[in-house]
Amino acid sequence: MLKHLISIELKKALNLRFFLFSLALILLPLITILPIINGSYVFHRTIDVHEQLLSSSPIPLLFPLLLIPLYAGSYANEKKDNYLQYVMPRTKISDYVVAKGISNALITFIVAYLMIYIPFLFIQYIDPMINYIYYETAFMNPVSIGTFEVIAQESVHLYGVVYSLWVAINGVLYVTIAYLLSICLNNTFVALSIPFLWWFIIHFVTSVLGLEKFSPLYTVFPFAIAAQQFWTIFIPFIVLILFIVSLIFYIKRSRKIWEN
Amino acid sequence: MSLIELRNISKSYKGLTLFENTSVSFEKEKIYGIIGHNGSGKSVLFKMICGFVFPDHGGIFVNGEELGKNRRFPENFGIIIDKPGYLGDKTGFENLRYLADIQNKISDEKIKETLEKVGLHYTIKQKVKDYSLGMKQKLAIAQAIMEDQEVLLLDEPFNALDVDSVENIRGLLKSLNNEGKTILLTSHNNEDIEVLCDHVFRIRNYKLEQIK
Amino acid sequence: MIKVRKQVINWKWLFAVIPVALYAINNRLSMQYFELRYDVVANFWDYVLISFSDVYLLLFYIFPLILFVSTVHINRTFDYTKLIRLGSYKKWIFTKLRQLMIIDINFLLFLIAALLLTAINTPFSMEWSNVGRINTSGNEILYYLQQYFSKPFLAFILQIILLLLTIVTFQIMFCILYARFQNVSLLYFINGFMYLYGAISFKLFPASIKFVSVQNYLSLFHGVASFDSIFIPFSVMFVALMILVFIANKIDQNYKQLKNLIKRYSPLFLYGFLCFMGILFNVSNNTEGELSVWDILIVTFSGTTNEMFSLVSFVYHVVVFMGFVYLFQLLLHKYLSEMSYYMLIRYKSMYRWFLSWFPKIIIGIWLLLLTLFSVTIFIAVLIGYELTVPQNLFKIIYHFMINGFLQLLFYVLFVITVSLFTKDVFKSFITLLALTVFMLPDFSLYNSIPVGLNSMAYMLEKTSVFLTSAKLFGYILIETIILLFLLNKRDYEI
Numbered sequence A: 001m002l003k004h005l006i007s008i009e010l011k012k013a014l015n016l017r018f019f020l021f022s023l024a025l026i027l028l029p030l031i032t033i034l035p036i037i038n039g040s041y042v043f044h045r046t047i048d049v050h051e052q053l054l055s056s057s058p059i060p061l062l063f064p065l066l067l068i069p070l071y072a073g074s075y076a077n078e079k080k081d082n083y084l085q086y087v088m089p090r091t092k093i094s095d096y097v098v099a100k101g102i103s104n105a106l107i108t109f110i111v112a113y114l115m116i117y118i119p120f121l122f123i124q125y126i127d128p129m130i131n132y133i134y135y136e137t138a139f140m141n142p143v144s145i146g147t148f149e150v151i152a153q154e155s156v157h158l159y160g161v162v163y164s165l166w167v168a169i170n171g172v173l174y175v176t177i178a179y180l181l182s183i184c185l186n187n188t189f190v191a192l193s194i195p196f197l198w199w200f201i202i203h204f205v206t207s208v209l210g211l212e213k214f215s216p217l218y219t220v221f222p223f224a225i226a227a228q229q230f231w232t233i234f235i236p237f238i239v240l241i242l243f244i245v246s247l248i249f250y251i252k253r254s255r256k257i258w259e260n
Numbered sequence B: 001m002s003l004i005e006l007r008n009i010s011k012s013y014k015g016l017t018l019f020e021n022t023s024v025s026f027e028k029e030k031i032y033g034i035i036g037h038n039g040s041g042k043s044v045l046f047k048m049i050c051g052f053v054f055p056d057h058g059g060i061f062v063n064g065e066e067l068g069k070n071r072r073f074p075e076n077f078g079i080i081i082d083k084p085g086y087l088g089d090k091t092g093f094e095n096l097r098y099l100a101d102i103q104n105k106i107s108d109e110k111i112k113e114t115l116e117k118v119g120l121h122y123t124i125k126q127k128v129k130d131y132s133l134g135m136k137q138k139l140a141i142a143q144a145i146m147e148d149q150e151v152l153l154l155d156e157p158f159n160a161l162d163v164d165s166v167e168n169i170r171g172l173l174k175s176l177n178n179e180g181k182t183i184l185l186t187s188h189n190n191e192d193i194e195v196l197c198d199h200v201f202r203i204r205n206y207k208l209e210q211i212k
Numbered sequence C: 001m002i003k004v005r006k007q008v009i010n011w012k013w014l015f016a017v018i019p020v021a022l023y024a025i026n027n028r029l030s031m032q033y034f035e036l037r038y039d040v041v042a043n044f045w046d047y048v049l050i051s052f053s054d055v056y057l058l059l060f061y062i063f064p065l066i067l068f069v070s071t072v073h074i075n076r077t078f079d080y081t082k083l084i085r086l087g088s089y090k091k092w093i094f095t096k097l098r099q100l101m102i103i104d105i106n107f108l109l110f111l112i113a114a115l116l117l118t119a120i121n122t123p124f125s126m127e128w129s130n131v132g133r134i135n136t137s138g139n140e141i142l143y144y145l146q147q148y149f150s151k152p153f154l155a156f157i158l159q160i161i162l163l164l165l166t167i168v169t170f171q172i173m174f175c176i177l178y179a180r181f182q183n184v185s186l187l188y189f190i191n192g193f194m195y196l197y198g199a200i201s202f203k204l205f206p207a208s209i210k211f212v213s214v215q216n217y218l219s220l221f222h223g224v225a226s227f228d229s230i231f232i233p234f235s236v237m238f239v240a241l242m243i244l245v246f247i248a249n250k251i252d253q254n255y256k257q258l259k260n261l262i263k264r265y266s267p268l269f270l271y272g273f274l275c276f277m278g279i280l281f282n283v284s285n286n287t288e289g290e291l292s293v294w295d296i297l298i299v300t301f302s303g304t305t306n307e308m309f310s311l312v313s314f315v316y317h318v319v320v321f322m323g324f325v326y327l328f329q330l331l332l333h334k335y336l337s338e339m340s341y342y343m344l345i346r347y348k349s350m351y352r353w354f355l356s357w358f359p360k361i362i363i364g365i366w367l368l369l370l371t372l373f374s375v376t377i378f379i380a381v382l383i384g385y386e387l388t389v390p391q392n393l394f395k396i397i398y399h400f401m402i403n404g405f406l407q408l409l410f411y412v413l414f415v416i417t418v419s420l421f422t423k424d425v426f427k428s429f430i431t432l433l434a435l436t437v438f439m440l441p442d443f444s445l446y447n448s449i450p451v452g453l454n455s456m457a458y459m460l461e462k463t464s465v466f467l468t469s470a471k472l473f474g475y476i477l478i479e480t481i482i483l484l485f486l487l488n489k490r491d492y493e494i
């Protein structure tokens, strides 16, 4: 039943607007930013290009804000428009809500993954055939790309996959928080904006306090900061997970779904 | 065995009493009308029968099974409660399609047929958020009957409908009843109730009293 | 009460201070090597103070122990019948606090006795010995203490006061929490949390967050050295204590009202706090060099330009200005969701409805700019920056106030337009933040997009502030026209 509900949700989500928006997220950085950085920065390795592409793009700054419009607000809309009352006689509403949450996570995961991975594929595999990017070969002085450099040392492809996964998983956490908050709070605007506020404000606060190695921004996009020990990136991650767990707990306890 | 049975129900909201120790049962294949002044608790009654809200005391039995033991909603009910609901940025047909997909019992043809029955053209490409209130109401009726639901709980089904549509829907409900459906409806319009209902209940003094 | 008074001396504490005594003896023994190595002679107070100011001892033994004992005491002696006799939670809290103070004094007496006794039979003097002059790792306690305090005895007394002050502050907090929630698990949780937090704050926190590091309020030398002031650790704790006393006095009043008030103003508080934090950060980060208060204003609100980009100032700029717009969006969301045809018909037109609240926003913008301006200048003066008048003073103020106003007005109008058009305030939130992309260095398109044009960093470049005003003015004009069109022409649907 859950699978079936998820497939309905996916069908609901995948409309033209969604495709245009995700295509923009996935391709725009490549199309608009690559030409700008190509030639104005010194690149030695493919991952340097990938790193610069991301850090020159607005993706790190706006990260949760780019993913939340995909589908996180759908519960709030259906509640507002009284649609849920028709769902209730047809299926268990708790299954429905879970299916919505999973679809939201799934969609976000794919889009966020591709948002990082497609540029990587292009830079790593397609560009060598067309030689568009200009690499400095005269002198070799590679600069570390940050915390994930250790993986890149192992294998560049592994880096591409692991890093894209890392970003995608974090994206999932942020949209899930937005989704759960939209169930808890009556004010949809506040519910959907909180993940971004968290992202941005905690970044600001950690920067001011000299704790930037724990900033959400720097742990998901660790480029503008010196390489940190690997465990540091899991601190904000764990905070998010704890937050999600307590939200789920709260929703179950307060029976928020039924008494709306 | 009654189809729906309310046993010693009490319900109040923050000091506002709506029902007090009231019992009533509804039989199969009849049309029931519920009347009562505004705020007397007609919608709340329907919500309780659907299991959306719980009575403070007493139990509600559908087909002999008590609701809310594990928060299950009764099966095969078609409902409209309060204002109509919809997915704002989909068309009417898509709205019904998504709802039908959940149980996957009916085809597109059936949906189109139902839309025609309630007086909406399935080819309308407007999004539902731009529908008029009456159109939304028709869509609400369509979703309540499209899957051949056995029991229909219709809260003010004639709200916002024009005269012709009211006639049409009345006929539709009659014929559904002839097919063996049980219908519970509320209306503030006495004519609707008189024309349609086999039995009528009025909410007074926190009880449901039968007046027909 | 009588029972408590009877047992003025509670001999149980004797056992509690045995570890302290052992620790002190250990310190005394290791001092011998130190004396030999540096050819100095420690005196009585050295021995007392190195043990009494020891962060490990305070943080991991004395402080947790007394918190734990307080928790047990509060829980064990709580009794509704007594509460009813006392008549209010407030009285209950202060009665408990008196009892706890007696426990504290008991403990401290034994503690001090143990420290004095273990230091006995050492050279006695009321002056600092020369041990404290040696600046070497392992000798921080005496080194810093003798730097800040003229007599060792003074340090000793102040250490007692600081420790007592902190303990009492925590005890009153415990009493308040217990009175409010009547849940002892919460207190035990705080006990455990403080233990962990103490360890983390001691070992991991960088110096920049000294205000929330526990050890600075337990160990005199640590606090004084971290803040570079004798005064600050005491006053921070004292302020905290006063706030708690205030809360304890109000605890019997209606919470609902207070809760609503807090809920309503918490976004504003948070916003103010963040702004303030940024100002403090910038003011305290630029103490080197001969900067004037005006330079500080420029640095604090520098924002970004084509040539100058730093993530911190970009982020602060967004926090301050977009943060204000966010507060406005919260309000707008409320207005839009409360709006109905019934309401509009009473305003007679959308236009009047708009004018019924818009002037308040304008006043809000001015208030914000004035507050930011005066708070920054005030703090900068306080810290001791120069008040010299630069040549371009007029331009600085003009740029900050007028261009700041125009820029904020642009944001606000933009948000209103998008929200009215899409009927979704969240969409305006996304679009406005997406616009901040044009503040990034690769995207600024010759400053043609009106975002962050009030960045104070433009003062360091050749850009004319009047040109900026003109640009912003032009954009605002376009927006106003669109908005008027929306308000007048569009068949409005809710």
Ligand SMILES: Nc1ncnc2c1ncn2[C@@H]1O[C@H](COP(=O)(O)OP(=O)(O)O)[C@@H](O)[C@H]1O
Pocket: B013, B014, B016, B018, B036, B037, B038, B039, B040, B041, B042, B043, B044, B045
């Ligand atoms: N969730 C709720 N919380 C508080 N009061 C409610 C709630 N739902 C309904 N009520 C109150 O119960 C009364 C009956 O409501 P309702 O059944 O909708 O009236 P009607 O008979 O007009 O349909 C109203 O006064 C309404 O305010």
Ligand SMILES: [Mg+2]
Pocket: B042, B043, B082, B155
């Ligand atoms: Mg009703």
